[in-house]
Amino acid sequence: MSFPDSKLIVRSAADLVAAVPYLLGFRPGDGSIVVIASRDRRIVFAARTDLPAPGTPAGHLIDLAAHLVSVVRRQRPITDLMIIGYGTADHVNPALRAAGEAFTAGGMTVREVLRVTGTRVVDLTCHNPACCPPQGIPCDPTSSLVAVQATAAGLVALPDRAAVAARFAPVTGAARDGMRHATTRAATRLEAANTDGTDLDEAGAQAVRGVLRQPDRRLTDDEIAWLTLLLTRTPVRDLAVDLTPPHDRHVTLWTDVTRRADEPLVPAPATLLAVTAWRCGDGVLAAMAAERALQVDPAYRLADLLLQALHAGLPPSAFAHATAGARTKPATQ
Structure with a gap:
């Protein structure tokens, strides 16, 4: 066999x-x-x-x-x-x-x-x-x-499931402090963008495409803070779902973003990690990442649907078909 x-x-x-x-x-x-x-x-x-x-x-x-x-x-x-x-x-x-x-x-x-x-x-x-x-x-x-x-x-x-969870556990100490400061700066930038009429979905599409083009490059705190704020917009997150290829290096990318994201901003990158891991055949990491998203926001619908699909033994293709109506169309194709 x-x-x-x-x-x-x-x-x-x-x-x-x-x-x-x-x-x-x-x-x-x-x-x-x-x-x-x-x-x-x-x-x-x-x-x-x-x-x-x-x-x-x-x-x-x-x-x-x-x-x-x-x-x-x-x-x-x-x-x-x-x-x-x-x-x-x-x-x-x-x-x-x-x-x-x-x-x-x-x-x-x-x-x-x-x-x-x-x-x-x-x-x-x-x-x-x-x-x-x-x-x-x-x-x-x-x-x-x-x-x-x-x-x-x-x-x-x-060694065990705990070791899987440790892969995307939140960073601590100085790294966590640095991300908090970066998220504050990104929030100020977002407020200014709202004021001057910036198309935030387009800005999110650019940010997503930028990180996916170089998945092996370590992102700065400011880049992650800006990206995770934009991923709270459903069209931006859905575009990231559609564009992220099923490669191990993209699992690593979303793992890093999930670990470093400010706690309230974890659900979107954790769900992206879950989807990517699932597409790569790692159902255990996918389920645990989806659970991490729901731990922060129990009402996060895409993570909940994904976890249900995993527990039911559905393949990723069936999940994509089943959730097509539950997701908004990406703002930028």
């Missing part, structure tokens, strides 16, 4: 477990369940969610399984699935059984069901003790050949 970009080959259960952090972008912790969908032996989709607490009524597990089925159905055509649970048998096995039964009842082929406990992986679909002993087989994802190959291919697996 291969990764979507054919950089890695997965030949065993231990290989699959070692590959999961590179599919997700971080290492799942205990209490997680991961569903991996493949098409003709090629991995095309991976999703992770938290399991309910141990001892949760069976109905909650059934609801969780039904949600996973609905998400995976949207990835068709797929040929088979692998399900991996992380944690102790008492906590994980009931959820794995519920998920496996739900997928099978839905007409999908479940090829492997694995449980990872500590540094061992147990194959719950194989009952041959010669190859799959009940206590599992050793598995160290950090030192496996798959991990070495992934690192050589430039893939990254952060």
